[in-house]
Amino acid sequence: MAFAAFATAEVQPQAPRKKSRIALFLLLPGILYLVLFFLTPLVSLVLTSLQAPSEFGDIGQYDYAFNWQNYVDVVEAYWPHILRSFGYALAATVLALAFSYPLAYFIGVKARRWPLLQSLMLVLVIAPFFISFLLRTLAWKQILSDESFIITSLKALSLMAPDAHFTGTPFAVIFGLTYNFIPFMTLPLYTTLERLDLRYLEAGSDLYANPFTVFRKVTIPLSMPGIVAGTLLTFIPAAGDYVNASRDFLGGPDTQMMGNVIEANFLVLLNYPAAAALSIILMSAILVLVGVYVKRSGTEDLL
Amino acid sequence: MSGEVQAAAVLGGLSESEQLDEQRPGRRVRPRRLGLGDWLLPVYTVIAFVFLLIPIVYTFVFSFNDSIKSNIAWRGFTFDKWLNVCNVEGGAVCEAFGNSIVIGLVATVIATTLGTMIALALVRYRFRARSAISLLLFLPMATPEVVLGAGLAAQFLAVGVAKDMTTIILAHTMFCISFVVVTVKARVASLDPALEEAGRDLYGSPAQVFWRVTFPLLMPGILAAALLSFALSFDDFIITNFNSGAVSTFPKYIYISASRGIPAEANVIASAVFLFALVLVVAAQVSRAARAKRLAKLS
Amino acid sequence: MTVSIREFAERGADLELVGIQKRFPGFTAIEELDLTIPAGSFFALLGPSGCGKTTTLRLVAGLEEPTQGRILIGGTDVTSTKAHQRPVNTVFQSYALFPHMSILENVGFGLKRRRIADAEARAHEALRLVELDHLAQRRPAQLSGGQQQRVALARAIVNRPALLLLDEPLGALDLKLRRQMQLELKSIQEEVGLTFLHVTHDQEEAMTMADTVAVMNKGAIEQMGAPEELYELPRTAFVANFLGQSNLFTGTVVGTTDTAITVDVQGTPVIVPTARAARHQGEVTIGVRPEKVALHREAPAASSERNLIGPGRVIDVSFSGVSTQYLVAVPGLGTLTVFAQNIGFGPVAAEGAEAWISWEVEHGFGLEDEPGETTRFPADTDTRSIAAQRRDALVAELEEH
Numbered sequence A: 001m002a003f004a005a006f007a008t009a010e011v012q013p014q015a016p017r018k019k020s021r022i023a024l025f026l027l028l029p030g031i032l033y034l035v036l037f038f039l040t041p042l043v044s045l046v047l048t049s050l051q052a053p054s055e056f057g058d059i060g061q062y063d064y065a066f067n068w069q070n071y072v073d074v075v076e077a078y079w080p081h082i083l084r085s086f087g088y089a090l091a092a093t094v095l096a097l098a099f100s101y102p103l104a105y106f107i108g109v110k111a112r113r114w115p116l117l118q119s120l121m122l123v124l125v126i127a128p129f130f131i132s133f134l135l136r137t138l139a140w141k142q143i144l145s146d147e148s149f150i151i152t153s154l155k156a157l158s159l160m161a162p163d164a165h166f167t168g169t170p171f172a173v174i175f176g177l178t179y180n181f182i183p184f185m186t187l188p189l190y191t192t193l194e195r196l197d198l199r200y201l202e203a204g205s206d207l208y209a210n211p212f213t214v215f216r217k218v219t220i221p222l223s224m225p226g227i228v229a230g231t232l233l234t235f236i237p238a239a240g241d242y243v244n245a246s247r248d249f250l251g252g253p254d255t256q257m258m259g260n261v262i263e264a265n266f267l268v269l270l271n272y273p274a275a276a277a278l279s280i281i282l283m284s285a286i287l288v289l290v291g292v293y294v295k296r297s298g299t300e301d302l303l
Numbered sequence B: 001m002s003g004e005v006q007a008a009a010v011l012g013g014l015s016e017s018e019q020l021d022e023q024r025p026g027r028r029v030r031p032r033r034l035g036l037g038d039w040l041l042p043v044y045t046v047i048a049f050v051f052l053l054i055p056i057v058y059t060f061v062f063s064f065n066d067s068i069k070s071n072i073a074w075r076g077f078t079f080d081k082w083l084n085v086c087n088v089e090g091g092a093v094c095e096a097f098g099n100s101i102v103i104g105l106v107a108t109v110i111a112t113t114l115g116t117m118i119a120l121a122l123v124r125y126r127f128r129a130r131s132a133i134s135l136l137l138f139l140p141m142a143t144p145e146v147v148l149g150a151g152l153a154a155q156f157l158a159v160g161v162a163k164d165m166t167t168i169i170l171a172h173t174m175f176c177i178s179f180v181v182v183t184v185k186a187r188v189a190s191l192d193p194a195l196e197e198a199g200r201d202l203y204g205s206p207a208q209v210f211w212r213v214t215f216p217l218l219m220p221g222i223l224a225a226a227l228l229s230f231a232l233s234f235d236d237f238i239i240t241n242f243n244s245g246a247v248s249t250f251p252k253y254i255y256i257s258a259s260r261g262i263p264a265e266a267n268v269i270a271s272a273v274f275l276f277a278l279v280l281v282v283a284a285q286v287s288r289a290a291r292a293k294r295l296a297k298l299s
Numbered sequence C: 001m002t003v004s005i006r007e008f009a010e011r012g013a014d015l016e017l018v019g020i021q022k023r024f025p026g027f028t029a030i031e032e033l034d035l036t037i038p039a040g041s042f043f044a045l046l047g048p049s050g051c052g053k054t055t056t057l058r059l060v061a062g063l064e065e066p067t068q069g070r071i072l073i074g075g076t077d078v079t080s081t082k083a084h085q086r087p088v089n090t091v092f093q094s095y096a097l098f099p100h101m102s103i104l105e106n107v108g109f110g111l112k113r114r115r116i117a118d119a120e121a122r123a124h125e126a127l128r129l130v131e132l133d134h135l136a137q138r139r140p141a142q143l144s145g146g147q148q149q150r151v152a153l154a155r156a157i158v159n160r161p162a163l164l165l166l167d168e169p170l171g172a173l174d175l176k177l178r179r180q181m182q183l184e185l186k187s188i189q190e191e192v193g194l195t196f197l198h199v200t201h202d203q204e205e206a207m208t209m210a211d212t213v214a215v216m217n218k219g220a221i222e223q224m225g226a227p228e229e230l231y232e233l234p235r236t237a238f239v240a241n242f243l244g245q246s247n248l249f250t251g252t253v254v255g256t257t258d259t260a261i262t263v264d265v266q267g268t269p270v271i272v273p274t275a276r277a278a279r280h281q282g283e284v285t286i287g288v289r290p291e292k293v294a295l296h297r298e299a300p301a302a303s304s305e306r307n308l309i310g311p312g313r314v315i316d317v318s319f320s321g322v323s324t325q326y327l328v329a330v331p332g333l334g335t336l337t338v339f340a341q342n343i344g345f346g347p348v349a350a351e352g353a354e355a356w357i358s359w360e361v362e363h364g365f366g367l368e369d370e371p372g373e374t375t376r377f378p379a380d381t382d383t384r385s386i387a388a389q390r391r392d393a394l395v396a397e398l399e400e401h
Helices: A002-011 A020-049 A069-108 A115-130 A133-143 A149-156 A170-194 A198-206 A211-222 A224-240 A258-268 A272-296 B002-011 B017-023 B035-064 B089-124 B130-142 B145-159 B165-190 B193-201 B206-235 B238-243 B250-257 B264-298 C053-061 C103-113 C119-129 C145-157 C175-192 C203-209 C227-232 C237-242 C383-399
Strands: C015-024 C027-037 C042-046 C068-073 C088-091 C163-167 C195-200 C212-217 C220-225 C247-256 C260-265 C268-273 C283-288 C294-296 C306-319 C323-330 C334-341 C354-360
Touching: A020 A272, A020 B089, A020 B130, A020 B145, A020 B165, A069 A115, A069 A170, A069 A224, A069 A258, A069 A272, A069 B035, A115 A170, A115 B035, A115 B206, A115 B264, A133 A170, A133 B035, A133 B250, A133 B264, A170 A224, A170 B035, A198 A211, A198 C088, A211 A224, A224 A258, A224 A272, A224 B145, A258 A272, A258 B145, A258 B238, A272 B130, A272 B145, B035 B264, B089 B130, B089 B165, B089 B206, B089 B250, B089 B264, B130 B165, B145 B165, B145 B238, B165 B206, B165 B238, B193 B206, B238 B250, B250 B264, C015 C053, C027 C053, C027 C220, C042 C053, C042 C203, C053 C068, C053 C088, C053 C163, C053 C195, C088 C145, C103 C119, C103 C145, C119 C145, C145 C175, C175 C203, C195 C203, C203 C227, C212 C227, C212 C237, C220 C227, C220 C237, C237 C247, C237 C283, C247 C268, C260 C283, C268 C306, C294 C334, C306 C334, C323 C354
Parallel strands: C042 C195, C042 C212, C088 C163, C163 C195
Antiparallel strands: C015 C027, C015 C068, C212 C220, C247 C260, C247 C283, C260 C268, C294 C354, C306 C323, C306 C354, C323 C334
C-alpha cells in the first residue's frame, strides 16, 4: 500500500547513520522540487481562490484580494456538481469493491497453487493501464451507444424503454468511473489477500464458525488494509475525474461533476478564482472524508 | 497508490511476492474445497476478465476499420491504418504521440533520480523532519489530479510562465516522484544491510560499495519505478490539460478529437503500445516463473 | 455416544480411523491407515517431516477430506462433516491466533459460534487456567511466543472438545518453556479427561508426554505402543534409529534354542532372546542401543550372558559432560556407537585405542524388516552425500543451458 509504505519506514529506519550531510544531499533536490511544484502551487491556488476581478481589466484579469465571497458564489452556483461528484464517486467505489473483492480473492487465494496463472491474471488486471484511458472510455461509449448491439437488444427485449438512452445518464458516468478505477481497487485487495494466512481461516472453522461467519469475522477484518487502500485509491481520483462525466465521453448536460466545472472555469471561462475555490473545496472535502474514514475503519496506522 | 506500485512490480517482472515468499508461512496450506466456490469463483473471474478486456478488444478491432473520418461504424477490414499511421491530419496523431514519448522519457529520468535519492535517505538515515517529509510525499498521491493540475496552472499563471513542453514535463515529474519513492523504498527496505557490511568488510570504499553492491541490488526496484513513471506520464491527461498550452500529447489529442470523432490511426497507436507493453510484461512474468520453478527443483 | 457441538463433551471420545488413504495431486500422503485411539488417552503421532502425520491430524480436524476411508469420533461417522461441525479443536503449530482480536475475543470465539451461555466468563476461566487472564485485553502480537502458545491452548480447551489435536505446538518454544508447557498439557489432560492427539517430530516430547506413541513413516504407521516398549523393543530399522539410536547388524541365523537364537555376523556369533526377535530364521537384522553397550580396553573373558565384539579401534571420542560417545570401527562390521556414563573422570579410551565392546544378551533385539536395504537409517549428518547430490543437481541444471 502506498499508504502503508510510508508508515513502515517510520517505524524502522534500517541501520540509522548520522551523516546528515549525505541525507541532506539525497533529500534536498527532490524535496525542493516538491515544495516548488506541489506545495507552492497549492498556496497559489489558495491565493487565487481569494482574488477579485481587476477593476479595469479584461476577462481573466484578477487582483490579489481577500474575497471570501468566491467560495459562497461557487457553492451557490455549483452545489449540484459538488454533490454529484461525491455521490458518483461513492457509488463507483462501492461497485468497484463489489466487483473486485471476489476477483482479488480468486487471484490472491484460490490461485496460489498456480503461480504462473496468478501472475498472468495480474497482468490482465493491469492490462487496461496499457491502453489510453480515454480510448477505453470512448470504446464503452460506442459499445453502449443508442445504436449499439447491446442497447438495441435490450430495447428489443423490452428491458429498456424504446426512447431511453444509456450514455449521457448518471448510470453511464458511474459505470465509466467504476470500470476505469477497478484496477486501483483490485490490486491493493489482491496484495492483502495474497498475504492472507489461510491458517486463520482454518482456525476459524476449527472453532465452529461456518464458512460465511469465517468470511465475515476473519477474512474481511484481515483484508481491511486492502479494502481501505482500495476504496481510497478509487474514491479520490473518481471524485476529481472529469473525463467520464464529460459530454464527449459518457456524460451529458446533467452529469457534470466538480472536475468539469473546474476545467470549464479555468480553461474556458478563465474564471480562475472560481476554479481555484472549487479545487480547494474538493481537496479539503477529500482530506476530511479520508481522515474520518481511516479513523472509523480502525486503520490509522496505514497513513 | 499501491495499485500503481503493484502495476510497476508486475511491469518490472518482479511481483513483490518474489521477496516475500519466505515470510509467508501460510502459503503451503491447501485451501479446503468449498463445493460452491469450486466453480462459482472461477466462472466469475472469467466473466470479470472478459468485462475488463472488452474495451481493449474493441479498440484493437477498430484499428482495422476502413473508416473515413470518424471511427464509429464498422466499414470493413483494412491494414491501411497500421501501414500509414502518420498520414492522417498532417501527422497530428504521430506528433502528439512523439511528444508523449519525449515528455515521458524526460519526466521519468528526472523523477526516478530524485525519487531514488529520497527513498535511500528515508530508509537509511535518521533525521528530524522525517514525518513532515513523509507527509509531503504522500499528499500528491492523495490529491485529485484536477487539483494538482489547476494548482500548477495557477502558479504558472501567477509567475507569468508560458505553457509548453517544459511545463508539462515539470508537472509530470512532480506527480511521478512520490510513486518512485514508494516503489524504490520497498526495495531498499528489503535489502539486507549485511550485504553492504560485507562489501565494506571486503575492503570496499563507501563509493565502491554503493555502485558495486547497493545500486545493482536496487536496480529491479529502480527499473520498476521508471516503468511506472513512464506509464503514468504517458497516460496522463488531466494534469497535462491544465499545463500544456498549445502542445499536444497523445491523450490530449484524443480528448480534443473526441467531439468530432477519433481517427482509426489513434487506435493503431494505442493498440501497438498495448501489445508492446503486454508482450514485455508477459515475457518477464513467464521467465520469472520459469526461474522460480528451476530454483524450486534444486532445493 | 453421539457428540453434538451444541454441548460440551462430558469426557473424551474415541477416535477411529478406518482404511484412511489421502492422495494429493502428484503424491500420496497416507497410504493406508487404521488407527484407534481410546477415549481419555494421550496419543502421539511421531515421525519425520513429510511422513503424513500432519495430514492425519488435518483429516481428523476436518481441514482435509480423505480420498478413501472413514473417520469416527465417539462412534459417530464424521467423514463428511465439515470442520466447523466437528467436536474437535486444534492447537495449531503457528497458534493461528486472530491478530485482529483481543486475547479474550480469541478465546471466546468458539463459544460465541456455538452460542454457549456466558462465553466471556468461561473465556476468562480458561485464561486463568493458563495463568494469562491479566492479559485478556491485549492483542496476540503483544504477547511472547510462550504466552501465545498458552492462549492457543486455552482457546482450544475452553470448548471442551471430545478430542484435542496438538500440531507440534511446542516446536517454537525454548527448552524451559517446553518443559513448563508439557507439564501444563499433562495436568490439563488429567484434570479435564480429554482425548489428546499430539503430532510431533520430537521423539523426546512424544515419549515424555504420551501414553501411546505411534511412529509414522512414509504415510504408514511403523510401530505403535507405550514409549518404553517402543524404545526397548523397536520392530523396524526406521523405529530403531528414529527413536533414539541403534547399532544394527545383519547376519544369518545359525542356531536356535528354546530361549534364544544365534546369529552369525561376519563370523562373530551374536545371541538374541527369541522373545525379543521378530524373525527366527534366515537373514535377520539385529541390534542393541548404544547406552546398553560397554566399552573394554582389554579383551574381556567370554561369557554366555554377554555378546562380545572386537577388537576394533576407537575412531572418535566426543565428551559431553555427563556422558561420552565413542565410535568404534570393527573390521567387517562397520562403526558402532557406544554411550558411556562418565562414572570416572573423563573418557576412558582415546582416539586410536584398541577396544572391545559387549552387551547383555537380553538387551539385544531382532527386527522384522527384510534385511538388505534396511541397513541404517540415513543420518541427517551425512552432509557430504547431501552436498554431492546438490552438486549433481546443479551440474544437471547448468547442462540444460
